[in-house]
Amino acid sequence: MQKQSVTIYTVAREARVSMATVSRVVNGNPNVKPETRKKVLDVIKELNYRPNAVARGLASKKTTTVGVVIPDVTNDYFSKLALGIDDIASMYKYNMILTNSDADDHKALQVVRSMMAKQVDGIIFMGHDISEELRQEFSSSTIPVVVAGSAINDEDLPTVRINYQAATKEAVQYLLNHGNDKVALVIGSKASTINAQMRIPGYEAALKEAGQSLDEALIFEAHDSYREGYDLTEKVLESGAKAAFVSDDGIAAGLLNGLTDHGSKVPADFELITANDTKLTEITRPKMTSVTQPLYDIGAVSMRLLTKLMGNNQATDGEDGDDEQNVILPHGFEERQTTR
Amino acid sequence: MQKQSVTIYTVAREARVSMATVSRVVNGNPNVKPETRKKVLDVIKELNYRPNAVARGLASKKTTTVGVVIPDVTNDYFSKLALGIDDIASMYKYNMILTNSDADDHKALQVVRSMMAKQVDGIIFMGHDISEELRQEFSSSTIPVVVAGSAINDEDLPTVRINYQAATKEAVQYLLNHGNDKVALVIGSKASTINAQMRIPGYEAALKEAGQSLDEALIFEAHDSYREGYDLTEKVLESGAKAAFVSDDGIAAGLLNGLTDHGSKVPADFELITANDTKLTEITRPKMTSVTQPLYDIGAVSMRLLTKLMGNNQATDGEDGDDEQNVILPHGFEERQTTR
DNA sequence: GTGAAAGCGCTAACAA
DNA sequence: TTGTTAGCGCTTTCAC
Secondary structure, X not given: OOOOOOOHHHHHHHHOOOHHHHHHHHOOOOOOOHHHHHHHHHHHHHHOOOOOHHHHHHHHOOOOEEEEEEOOOOOHHHHHHHHHHHHHHHHOOOEEEEEEOOOOHHHHHHHHHHHHHOOOOEEEEOOOOOOHHHHHHHHOOOOOEEEEOOOOOOOOOOEEEEOHHHHHHHHHHHHHHOOOOOEEEEEXXXXXXXXXXXXXXXXXXXXXXXXOOOOHHHEEEOOOOHHHHHHHHHHHHHOOOOEEEEOOXXXXXXXXXXXXXXXXXXXXXXXXXXXXXXXXXXXXXXXXXXXXXXXXXXXXXXXXXXXXXXXXXXXXXXXXXXXXXXEEEOOEEEOOOOOO | OOOOOOOHHHHHHHHXXXXXXXXXXXXXXXXXXXXXXXXXXXXXXXXXXXXOHHHHHHHHOOOOEEEEEEOOOOOHHHHHHHHHHHHHHHHOOOEEEEEEOOOOHHHHHHHHHHHHHOOOOEEXXXXXXXXXXXXXXXXXXXXXXXXXXXXXXXXXOOEEEEOHHHHHHHHHHHHHHOOOOOEEEEEOOOOOHHHHHHHHHHHHHHHHHOOOOOOHHHEEEOOOOHHHHHHHHHHHHHOOOOEEEEOOHHHHHHHHHHHHHOOOOOOOOOEEEEOOOOOHHHHOOOOOEEEEOOHHHHHHHHHHXXXXXXXXXXXXXXXXXXXXXXXXXXXXXXXXXXXX
């Protein structure tokens, strides 16, 4: 591969100034005489000079690139977050290296290491689990990380999310109030922090207030996909549940269609509330009642927070680490057609 | 930001070898005595040395990063392609800089320039339109580009896609054969290459064989979204069409639900075929009959092709440019419930 | 306001 | 098999 034809040096020579001056005008440094600036700018345009970001990155130790770990780009929930992240990143002139972790700890670790090797200025992590090794990787590094759209078991990492516990509790209460004495909870892994610490406790709290106690047989695990939701139908029906709160819209859509195909009328025979208010909620028939959450904003706010952290990642040594690093965005509730 | 603590130099000193040797073992160069290699490897582990990819990129002029332009990550069609791209990229140890173009020419140009500034080794472009400026940008650059999942108006750029013309023709024929004399075509912009050169001709060919001629009033434009499809319902109905082939599943889902909400029975009163076979086709009720296409593979093959082009981008000067650069993947057809 | 010069951390001839 | 030495293209003191 030949070397870059027009470099900062070419411009400097052509404009009869030093590289430093060219660098200054390229970077908007005000300490340049207007006419010098104009001369340089003219040469830049004439030569169609494009600064090499790699060289700049090496010299300045900033790449204006952030790493974004996503479990699965094709998941509506995460892709909507990614959209918010990308928009704000673009606004701040950052690029994002986006990689799927496939919700796999090993892959996630590998991906993060690769991003760090590329000297990203910051990382946004999406995912409901964070392995011990990954946690170490993050804490032993100086680059800022923010977790978007989940709750994870690491006090040190800032997160941007909604209050999953409250949202779950409200949804379950709603279902309970409609006279459903058996309300199922369909979630991902029971072990992940978002479920163990937020959703199951929220579910239990609602149950408790209604005088019920938690019945493990009413908690179902499924990965985020339509198919797994659909396949869960019989089990859910067998459990005797007459209603369910589902933590993923894809799963919920599957369960809904499964219910319908099994001859259960929704919402007459079975009430369903889903959690993410993605476009699927409007597409299924009946439309799904859902907890609403500002997905785009969760992404956008995460990226904004990250830019702040990247701005002053010197002051990270625990001193002021006590102030709340978790931003909680408001959630809502949208009644549609899967509830009575 | 402090400088990197442990560099190749640190390792070299500690292992009592030269930087070159360390570089060799890091890069798997076989010309290293096994015991030297071991010694170096031990020090690397001990010091937890991580090569700086930016420095490597500057020195080697390869970043092992590819740029991926996507109109909208939240679109099921494109995100599925992106998944295929990312998987193959990971397999080849490439990272991807993924940026939304919002299907906007200006943004796309900006994005591509930014990627080039970052010295990506190649670009995968997704999108149905390519502006004159962008075309120039591509052709004046030496970095390889492949267009995934669309047909664009540039002979010089390799594409990976299905035969949109044949697929459209087949779908329309199917509809025509069912006795629908008025078959609508719902697409994006009539002006984009994929529609102007592939889908509309395919539509027209089917019409012609059925003894009909093209009626512009039966062609509808809509952007890729559920809402636009839904809002199109009345117009489609007013046109007198009794069937439609739709080029995007989101639009198709919208139209389908719109039809249902307007009291039209699908498929009894109106037959519908959609084009992308995304998960939506299974989620709507009735399920949508669709042209099937290997979305994941389109992405995967694109990335594979790109790796080849990146491997030998020296031989690009038209000499062997005559062999087919367009890979056409097979498409199929899945009858579901929106056709009789 | 401008320039000279020293790196940033690594690769890649070229020698040895 | 290993080491020496130039860079890669840019930023950034530090002088002037």
